[in-house]
Amino acid sequence: MTTPGCCLLVTTEFQASPDEAALLLQSHARRLADLGANLQPTGTHSYHLTLAGGGSATLAMTGPADARSRPAATRNLVLLVEDRGGTTPELLASVIRTAEEVGFTGTESAALHAQLPLTLGLAADYRAARPLAGIALIITGHFVTDLIPMVDAAIDLGVPADAITVLRKEYAYRMRRRIDASLADRGVAVFPVGKTIEGVRDHARRAAAKGLRCLAVDDGGYVLPALLTDAAEVLAAYIGVVEQTMSGIFKLEPFPELPLPVLTVAQSRLKGTIESNWIADAAIFNIMDLLPDEKVEGQPALVIGYGNIGAAIAAILRDRGMRVAVHDRDLVRLIAAHETGFTTGQHLPALLADHAPLLVIGTTGRTSMTAPHFLALRRDCFLASVSSRDTEFDLPRLAAAAVSVVDLGNIGYRYELPDQVDVTVLADGYPVNFHQADSVTKSHSDLICAALMLGACVLAHPRHGFADGHNVTRTDHVLEASGLLAHYYDLYGPHSTSPAIGRSLNPARYRPRPLGLPLPEILVEASP
Structure with missing residues (x-):
């Protein structure tokens, strides 16, 4: 974790034995010395660094403030840059990256x-x-x-x-x-x-x-x-x-x-038989984690693609109290969704307009939404992909149709369309099940x-x-x-x-x- 400001604080958490932690601190001190830093020990578990250009920093190994709040054997490698001085941005970036690059310990x-x-x-x-x-x-x-x-x-x-x-x-x-x-x-x-x-x-x-x-x-x-x-x-x-x-x-x-x-x-x-439920669980968990203030119960959702993963996602959303519609170009799958009790439609733009989903989840592995589909949206909504790459939604077309695009940080981007419809693409259009997480356990x-x-x-x-x-x-x-x-x-x-x-x-x-x-x-x- 990096904290910006006039000072820079970089904290990397890991689990290690006392011996592993001591060796890791020494290893990172040597790596920083290789970047030209002058290191002076200031204690058993800390160094003062003088960086090229006059910047100063402290490198230290610490435990968590509340040991019971973190897993056993938790340690923190902490880099505090107190004064950037004349240190170049390039060197400072290398110093920060060194503090963040902590390989997994033996523990x-x-x-x-x-x-x-x-x-x-x-x-x-x-x-x-x-x-x-x-x-x-x-x-x-x-x-x-x-x-x-x-x-x-x-x-x-x-x-x-x-x-x-x-x-x-x-x-x-x-x-x-x-x-x-x-x-x-x-x-x-x-x-x-x-x-x-x-x-x-x-x-x-x-x-x-x-x-x-x-x-x-x-x-x-x-x-x-x-x-x-x-x-x-x-x-x-x-x-x-x-x-x-x-x-x-x-x-x-x-x-x-x-x-x-x-x-x-x-x-x-x-x-195909065993993995789908894990992927679906991870996707829904991450979506809800990104949208903690949204009330989804009773709201409409649309799942595009009713393969193994799409079917599992549709079932989870229904269990959460959402009104779920399904679209699939394959008629056999569409009939399966219909006979499972979901709202269905062969014409995606019409289904988007009529169902007015708050949440749209694409699971096809192809591009499932492009310009005509974006123009069919009738309300503010969230788009989430559970497919590889960032191709489930045609983002260049969405950007071209937008009046403005707003960066929402770790949530994704909000595309403000004409007629006051805001479309928020979660995780920048990449698979949401992998967003800032380990996906399935x-x-x-x-x-x-x-x-x-x-x-x-x-x-x-x-x-x-x-x-x-x-x-x-x-x-x-x-x-x-x-x-x-x-x-x-x-x-x-x-x-x-x-x-x-x-x-x-x-x-x-x-x-x-x-x-x-x-x-x-x-x-x-x-x-x-």
């Missing part, structure tokens, strides 16, 4: 690992076989905390840490600085998704230098479209893609002939993370049996034959004895253990 990593027993259990099963040895892995990732255990699992499975690349989605993640630092601590390369072309090229170059084959675990269809267009010269270095979102599947539609196998977790029964995301890592292990096998293009049936068989679902049911079914909060607070007891999963070659040979 925190153990707690994170304990919350992903399937992903880390899979890694424990396969650690000796090292099925990803010989692979350079590129991961498109949300910068939420489960990314770190997933990267650690890949390393356990045989990928050299410096042969991993993460393509970072540019959402408003609460832990972004800390995850950046944790990846840097491991030697992992990071590129923003806006530089996917450079990322896939650099990844192929580094893989070739190590004699490794490239494999992608994608989230949103970034890697393969890049390889089929601007980075086609490195396509031959890649052997396959594991894709986890329907948005990514849609991004592949312009390419009827795919030259690589796609293990499509996105279209699997495992993901780590225990929820564990099954999908494990499925993605299992998919990577299978595609790395030379006789994986996946044809070029989409492999929905074979993906289902491999995932369901793996035993992951049986272990998930044991963990969270009717006879569960290990609560997630217990694993988080007592990680030593719930250290991830081998699951006894069949090796990838057995799954491959058993698949039809």
Whole structure:
């Protein structure tokens, strides 16, 4: 957290043992010295800094003011810039960034690992076989905390840490600085998704230098479209893609002939059946958190898209007392929504005008609202996306139609349309379930993370049996034959004895253990 003003206060909270906290303070003091700061100890846990240009600051390690108000072992790394002096803005920004970039401590990593027993259990099963040895892995990732255990699992499975690349989605993640630092601590390369072309090229170059084959675990269809267009010269270095979102599947539609196998977790029964409720819960929680003063009971809402996630969101909104309408271009889904008791309509502009929703949630993974739809709005309303990227709503068209656009900070932007209609786009049009949060909890995301890592292990096998293009049936068989679902049911079914909060607070007891999963070659040979 950074507090602006004539003085600058930067506070980064973390959990650590006393020894870890002391080492972390020393490490950050050295990093600030590398930036040219002159450091003088002022106590056991603090330094006075003289910055180039005459600025002065204090770096200190503190505990919370009220220990009972925060988790056990909570510490704060505090940077207080008392006087900026003649310190340049660029240097000051580097000093602040250094204070914010606190990698996860051993205490925190153990707690994170304990919350992903399937992903880390899979890694424990396969650690000796090292099925990803010989692979350079590129991961498109949300910068939420489960990314770190997933990267650690890949390393356990045989990928050299410096042969991993993460393509970072540019959402408003609460832990972004800390995850950046944790990846840097491991030697992992990071590129923003806006530089996917450079990322896939650099990844192929580094893989070739190590004699490794490239494999992608994608989230949103970034890697393969890049390889089929601007980075086609490195396509031959890649052997396959594991894709986890329907948005990514849609991004592949312009390419009827795919030259690589796609293990499509996105279209699997495992993901489609189990994940939707978690995503829906996270989305509604974050929407209500952004709008604490809004009374939604009795108000109209509209859900665009009645797939698994859209259906779950519509049900939650109705349970909260909202009057819910649904639109879907697919007539089968629209009829399903109608026969579930929702107001429905085939013509979206008419439904927007007649239902006059206070809240519109887009879940299609495509662009669901554009100019004619914005002009059909009859009242002030909020738009929220639960799709990858910021393409669910045609924001350039919305901006063009607006009389003015107002920045509302962490809430998003308000577009003031003619006829005194204000449209507030939450989370800047990015998926609201990831806005300044971890989206679904780590225990929820564990099954999908494990499925993605299992998919990577299978595609790395030379006789994986996946044809070029989409492999929905074979993906289902491999995932369901793996035993992951049986272990998930044991963990969270009717006879569960290990609560997630217990694993988080007592990680030593719930250290991830081998699951006894069949090796990838057995799954491959058993698949039809």
